[in-house]
Amino acid sequence: MRVDDGCNTNLALSLGGGEFKSNKRHGREETPPNNRFALFPRHQVGEGDDRVRKRLRSPSRSEDSEAAETGDGKEARRKKLRLSKEQLAFLEDSFTEHSTLNLRQKQELASQLKIQPRQVEVWFQNRRARTKLKQTEGEYKSLKQRCENLSEENQKLMEEIQELRSRNSALAMCPSCGQRAAASHGFCVKKEQNSRSLYIAGG
């Protein structure tokens, strides 16, 4: 008996990102590629390739000494944007209507909220990730509970089997008639002779 027979879930698919929504293209982005940093322009580190800059991150808190010397304004720390409650509510409403955006929707939202389209895009991206995370957590809890229930059930069945086995071992073949005799009776009935023969069960 396999314990996982009843545990076939879709969690693995979900975790593995098995569901990949097909992209609905509604047009090309007209902004140039480097416009993605328009909101928080990266520091001029020296190289132009953004991907090269990946590991050249902005200074950590422990390295603030050089970041603090912003005399020329060249090392100004990125000011993290916090969306207002109104903006968040608007985005949430929008998200409940559609979890993905086309270009027009993104631009309209950005215009209405007075933020960059890139920010709208990032917010939706993070929002989808959070939704998926919550869903995964829910599935995990559900599966965990199911597993616990099955373990409990399995334990009961094992105990039942043990009980049956112990009862079975208390039975033995009657040497005279070849039939099983219950130990509780202490004898078996020999029908053909219509008499009782004492039998002490072994075992």
Next chain:
DNA sequence: TACGAACACACTCTTACTTCA
């Protein structure tokens, strides 16, 4: 078929904020 643009997602980092000793 190859290619590039646009996009989604996973992973990660960073910053702002909260909690607690």
Next chain:
DNA sequence: AATGAAGTAAGAGTGTGTTCG
């Protein structure tokens, strides 16, 4: 009450895979 460390939430950057023209 002040404060600093640890924890958390969320905005943002980057790499990669997919789709489509």
